[in-house]
Structure formats: structure tokens, C-alpha cells
Amino acid sequence: MMNLALLTVLVALQTTIFFVEGFQPVKTMIRGGKQTFPRSTNSPYTSTTTTRTTIKMSATGFIGIGIMGEGMAARLLSEGVAGSEDNPLVIWNRTGAKCTALAEKFPDKKVIVKATAKEVVEACGVTYSILSTPEASKIVFEAETGVLAGVSAGKSIVDCATLAEADMIRMNAAVTGKGGRFLEAPVSGSKAPAANGVLIFLCAGSKDLFDEIKDTGLAAMGKASHFFGDTVGFGTRAKLVVNSLMGTMLAAFGEGIALSESVGLDPSTMIEVIGQGAIQSPMFNLKGPKMIKKDHSPNFPLKHAHKDMALACDMAKTAGVEYSVMEQAEKMFRAAREDADLKVADEDFSAVFEKIHKESTSEFSKKR
Numbered sequence: 001m002m003n004l005a006l007l008t009v010l011v012a013l014q015t016t017i018f019f020v021e022g023f024q025p026v027k028t029m030i031r032g033g034k035q036t037f038p039r040s041t042n043s044p045y046t047s048t049t050t051t052r053t054t055i056k057m058s059a060t061g062f063i064g065i066g067i068m069g070e071g072m073a074a075r076l077l078s079e080g081v082a083g084s085e086d087n088p089l090v091i092w093n094r095t096g097a098k099c100t101a102l103a104e105k106f107p108d109k110k111v112i113v114k115a116t117a118k119e120v121v122e123a124c125g126v127t128y129s130i131l132s133t134p135e136a137s138k139i140v141f142e143a144e145t146g147v148l149a150g151v152s153a154g155k156s157i158v159d160c161a162t163l164a165e166a167d168m169i170r171m172n173a174a175v176t177g178k179g180g181r182f183l184e185a186p187v188s189g190s191k192a193p194a195a196n197g198v199l200i201f202l203c204a205g206s207k208d209l210f211d212e213i214k215d216t217g218l219a220a221m222g223k224a225s226h227f228f229g230d231t232v233g234f235g236t237r238a239k240l241v242v243n244s245l246m247g248t249m250l251a252a253f254g255e256g257i258a259l260s261e262s263v264g265l266d267p268s269t270m271i272e273v274i275g276q277g278a279i280q281s282p283m284f285n286l287k288g289p290k291m292i293k294k295d296h297s298p299n300f301p302l303k304h305a306h307k308d309m310a311l312a313c314d315m316a317k318t319a320g321v322e323y324s325v326m327e328q329a330e331k332m333f334r335a336a337r338e339d340a341d342l343k344v345a346d347e348d349f350s351a352v353f354e355k356i357h358k359e360s361t362s363e364f365s366k367k368r
Ligand SMILES: *[C@@H]1O[C@H](CO)[C@@H](O)[C@H](O)[C@H]1NC(C)=O
Pocket: 064, 065, 066, 067, 070, 093, 094, 095, 096, 097, 098, 099
């Protein structure tokens, strides 16, 4: 009894001190607190001060400032993971111009734009990368001035793109072959979750690297990080399962709404109904109202959604799993993507809805 009382007093006291001294809540400390970020000791990024003493500094790299990368890099800055004088954010993009926009958005932060991906990796301990397609990833990774060229012992590469498993395995072998560390880290979530730091990371590869960045970089950009083991490829497997389910759900939802419209049901009411039961989905709530208004401004381009669905179907075939419902959805997305009149490949993947209406002969669909 006495001990318990004493403990209670101590806890209360500690809590008081905690607030009196103005500490941030623990979560914020981990995300934003300066002291808690482990510094890389092998970064060659150096700077000469006015007293001409060269100090060893750390830097964080980010390659690919696109739909996803722009929000993710911004989170590294806004959450204080990178962007200080002694830990700048070092970036590179395929088309350079708008890279400076990121720096301009954060005038108080130190952002360095490099001329090549190689230079980013050379300057940083950890470099995050997210490019939109396997083709772009391959070029940026393998180019003479690319990511791999900058890798040396102790360098860490975190690849957040969704690629084929074989691509991830090849990159891992190349990076670790040069003494670096590699973490496969594809993300679940698109433009808005990237900008808001609520992505879900699906990781595999270097456990040490994962442990080093899960409470810093990954926590700044995501709401959850999962480690699927040290065998690279399992992160991609997880991602492909998620994305093929997502595309299939949206295609089915699109057909449901198209049928509702075509049999005289108010689509807005139907979206509400669907959103109230056990089949509710934030994705339906978000995309439904826009779909009926033909608003498909891209958060996740249809061509990329289709790419992931096709990769998932290949994986199912290899694994010997019956996947016919998902395959049917993949075919619908493929048809939408390849439809030269419709031109929705670069629109949001919700534009599969336009293909559904195009293939329908109902009065509503024809007049739409
Ligand atoms: C980065 O490059 C990609 C590919 O060229 C482009 O789509 C994107 O808009 C660029 N981002 C910025 C911020 O310039």
C-alpha cells in the first residue's frame, strides 16, 4: 500500500516536471525532437565554418520529387528529420525545375538540390528514393550518374517505389555488393496520405536500417511501418496484394454506381448507403462523389494502378493461386488504360468508371 502510494506521488511529480519543463509529448519528440535522430557517421558531407574547422555532418537524401515524393520530402522537412544546417535535405529529380519549389516552400530549412542522383547518395548517409515506374527506377538506379554509382560502404538506400520483386532483388544485390545497406519500402497510400505523413510502409531487407529509420524518417512520412523480414521482395509482395485488392474494389464500386445511375437510383444516396454499412471504405467515400462528377484529377494515376494489378496477377500465377476476380478487374483497367479515345491513363485510377460507362449500353451511360 505504502509503496503504491509513493509510486503514485512519484509518477504525478514526474508528470508535473514533464509539463512544467515544456517537453513535447513523446510521439512528437520521436518525430520532431532533434536529439533523438541518430546521425550517420559515415557521411562525407562536410562544411567549412568561418574558423576553418571542418565538421563532419550528416545529410538525408531524397530522389524523385513527383506526386508522392513531393509530399514525402516535405514531411521530412516539416517534421524536422532533415533540413537543418548540419543535416540538410539533399534532393534530385528527373526534371529539376520544380525541385526549387520545395526549397522555396521551406525557407527556414536547408535544402540542397544536386545535379545527379549519384551526388545525392554520395552526400548522404540515408537516401530515400521513389520513382514512378520500373523503367524510370532502372534508369535512375543504373545510370552512370545514378544511385548505384554513388553507393559505397556504409551508404543506405531506401526504395519506396512499387516495382517488380525481381527489380528490388537486383537493386538489393547491387547495393549490398558495394558494401551498402538496402531497404525495400513500398508504400500503401497516394498523394494525400504522402502529403499528410500517413503512408503505410511495407518493408523488407536490412533490419538494422529499418530500426534506424522507423522512428525518424518513416515515422515522419507514415503512420505505420511493417517489416516483412530480411528477404527483399516480401515488401513488394505485400504491396501488390494490397494494390490489386484496391483496384478490384474500385472497379466493383464503379460498376455498382454505374448500375445505380442506370436503374434510376440517386448515386449520391447510394454512396451514402455503401458508406454506412460493413462494406464502407474511405476510398469509396473519397472517390465516389468525384467519380459521378467525372472528376478524376490524379492522386494515383490509372496507368500506375494497372501496372501494380498486372504485377499482382503475375505473382498469383507464379504462386498457383486462383485469382480470376482480380484478373477481371486487371483486364478492365488495362482496357481503360489502352483506350485511345478515352485517354484516362494519366487520370486518377477512379477513371476506370469512365470505361465502365463507355462499355455500357444503358440510356444513362449513353447520355452521360
Ligand atoms: C520530377 O520529375 C518527374 C518526372 O520527370 C516529374 O513528373 C515531376 O513533376 C518532377 N517534380 C518536380 C517537383 O519538378
